[in-house]
Amino acid sequence: MLSHQQLISQIKQKKSFLCVGLDTDINKIPAFLRDHEDPIFEFNKRIIDATADLCVAYKPNSAFYEAYGIKGLQSLINTCNYLPKDTLNIIDAKRGDIGNTSDKYARTFFDKASSGMDFDAITVTPYMGNDSVTPYLAYEGKWVIILALTSSVGSKDFQYLDTNDGHLYEAVIKKANTWAGADRLMFVVGATKSTEFTNIRQYAPDNFLLVPGVGAQGGSLEEVCKYGMNKDCGLLVNASRSIIYASNGEDFAEAARAEALKLQQQMAEELEKAGVI
Amino acid sequence: MLSHQQLISQIKQKKSFLCVGLDTDINKIPAFLRDHEDPIFEFNKRIIDATADLCVAYKPNSAFYEAYGIKGLQSLINTCNYLPKDTLNIIDAKRGDIGNTSDKYARTFFDKASSGMDFDAITVTPYMGNDSVTPYLAYEGKWVIILALTSSVGSKDFQYLDTNDGHLYEAVIKKANTWAGADRLMFVVGATKSTEFTNIRQYAPDNFLLVPGVGAQGGSLEEVCKYGMNKDCGLLVNASRSIIYASNGEDFAEAARAEALKLQQQMAEELEKAGVI
Numbered sequence: 001m002l003s004h005q006q007l008i009s010q011i012k013q014k015k016s017f018l019c020v021g022l023d024t025d026i027n028k029i030p031a032f033l034r035d036h037e038d039p040i041f042e043f044n045k046r047i048i049d050a051t052a053d054l055c056v057a058y059k060p061n062s063a064f065y066e067a068y069g070i071k072g073l074q075s076l077i078n079t080c081n082y083l084p085k086d087t088l089n090i091i092d093a094k095r096g097d098i099g100n101t102s103d104k105y106a107r108t109f110f111d112k113a114s115s116g117m118d119f120d121a122i123t124v125t126p127y128m129g130n131d132s133v134t135p136y137l138a139y140e141g142k143w144v145i146i147l148a149l150t151s152s153v154g155s156k157d158f159q160y161l162d163t164n165d166g167h168l169y170e171a172v173i174k175k176a177n178t179w180a181g182a183d184r185l186m187f188v189v190g191a192t193k194s195t196e197f198t199n200i201r202q203y204a205p206d207n208f209l210l211v212p213g214v215g216a217q218g219g220s221l222e223e224v225c226k227y228g229m230n231k232d233c234g235l236l237v238n239a240s241r242s243i244i245y246a247s248n249g250e251d252f253a254e255a256a257r258a259e260a261l262k263l264q265q266q267m268a269e270e271l272e273k274a275g276v277i
Numbered sequence: 278m279l280s281h282q283q284l285i286s287q288i289k290q291k292k293s294f295l296c297v298g299l300d301t302d303i304n305k306i307p308a309f310l311r312d313h314e315d316p317i318f319e320f321n322k323r324i325i326d327a328t329a330d331l332c333v334a335y336k337p338n339s340a341f342y343e344a345y346g347i348k349g350l351q352s353l354i355n356t357c358n359y360l361p362k363d364t365l366n367i368i369d370a371k372r373g374d375i376g377n378t379s380d381k382y383a384r385t386f387f388d389k390a391s392s393g394m395d396f397d398a399i400t401v402t403p404y405m406g407n408d409s410v411t412p413y414l415a416y417e418g419k420w421v422i423i424l425a426l427t428s429s430v431g432s433k434d435f436q437y438l439d440t441n442d443g444h445l446y447e448a449v450i451k452k453a454n455t456w457a458g459a460d461r462l463m464f465v466v467g468a469t470k471s472t473e474f475t476n477i478r479q480y481a482p483d484n485f486l487l488v489p490g491v492g493a494q495g496g497s498l499e500e501v502c503k504y505g506m507n508k509d510c511g512l513l514v515n516a517s518r519s520i521i522y523a524s525n526g527e528d529f530a531e532a533a534r535a536e537a538l539k540l541q542q543q544m545a546e547e548l549e550k551a552g553v554i
Binding site: 064099117128130150158162164172 | 424
């Protein structure tokens with residue numbers, strides 16, 4: 001588990017704000033791994049070993065594990081328990097429900113004695129308001145990462161609606177920041193929307209922003225940094241497919257490392273340019 | 278799996294539009310069940326046996342199972358496979374993600390060969406727009422139930438925001454109804470907001486509305502019917518705690534049946550009053 005300050009320290013030390021997304025699909029991993037008892041975990045383990053010094057966060061996407069029932073959940077539990085202690089370990093679950101149900105989801109992902117898992121942070125969807133967020137904050141030191149502006153096609157349907165408090169995504173950020181501080185709350189902001197970062201930084205100067213969409217989805221790292229970086233960096237940039245599926249041969253872990261290294265080097269430049277390191 | 282017409286037939290035949298919520302909590306079930314290999318499933322099995330002729334739908338709340346890791350998921354799978362074939366079996370999962378991830382969640386809850394589960398319908402949260410909905414519709418005959426207006430405290434945070442297309446919850450209903458018809462889409466509308474039903478019926482005349490909040494949460498069945506019922510009924514009213522925890526002694530199943538019967542009898546009256554039966 002990393003506090004706000006510890007996360008900033010890790011970023012400065014590793015010269016990286018990379019989050020590696022573990023959207024591991026059994027149909028996309030190298031064939032030779034499929035004979036293992038738990039091929040998805042075996043794949044993740046080697047990806048983690050190959051990238052841990054280059055990134056500050058990991059983010060398994062829960063759906064990719066849940067799709068395989070008991071076996072999939074076991075892979076997720078194994079992965080969770082293998083994640084390094086000095087990275088921020090995010091479960092990308094996008095849950096969002098009323099209080100007593102959010103409380104059960106908090107237990108699912110934060111309470112190892114109950115579920116076998118102990119992530120540091122969870123992504124949530126804000127539609128149900130503070131019910132969807134506050135039960136997670138009862139777990140000391142855990143983070144909630146709220147969907148604000150996503151990089152998907154469907155983001156235009158509701159997130160950009162004009163409300164009496166700005167676009168819906170702006171209303172979400174403003175309201176959520178009344179529930180907790182930047183030491184507990186982050187926001188998801190899609191990297192294909194880099195011009196909106198300037199806007200978002202007015203309402204969320206100190207929050208970390210979790211940015212998917214760089215790499216396979218076409219967002220530009222330079223643009224994201226130009227508009228979204230704050231004095232402490234304030235960004236976690238996620239890459240998943242471009243790293244974990246860089247090769248599907250026996251060299252997949254080395255290829256993943258090479259891709260992560262490329263991103264880490266660009267990140268080091270951006271951190272220097274902005275005077276963070 | 279029930280089609281729109283089959284669901285209407287079941288409602289007329291059983292004179293009921295009751296959905297029994299299986300929010301089963303290990304700490305609230307009778308102590309004598311705890312020695313069973315799978316106490317949560319054992320509890321659900323007896324509740325289902327005691328209520329199947331009085332309700333048209335069941336709705337396990339996924340969080341209550343997920344909280345217990347592998348063991349909890351096994352209880353959910355066992356429950357799913359025990360649910361009657363002539364009820365609409367809803368997984369209350371409130372997922373909502375981009376297309377490729379929603380696709381995995383669809384597999385989780387709709388594809389038995391992959392996950393062990395085969396529900397008929399899933400609740401989803403609309404924040405990410407059509408990405409959160411359309412992947413589920415690729416499964417023939419399955420239903421998507423979209424959160425519109427909820428009965429929780431947090432509903433005031435965003436669902437009532439004024440947008441250029443009405444309140445946010447109205448914009449959600451209008452937009453979602455362009456993605457599919459009333460034979461595939463339902464909406465969640467909290468029963469504590471009965472005056473809003475009139476409004477919602479303007480945009481969703483034919484959709485079924487899934488209504489939580491009657492019973493323990495204080496909503497009135499009569500009000501819901503007065504403002505929300507359409508010519509085919511168009512309502513599924515959920516009760517959970519008031520039924521499943523009616524007693525925590527050895528008579529818990531009989532007590533659950535008695536509570537379900539009370540609601541079914543009120544529902545029969547309302548159906549007659551409205552001329553549906």
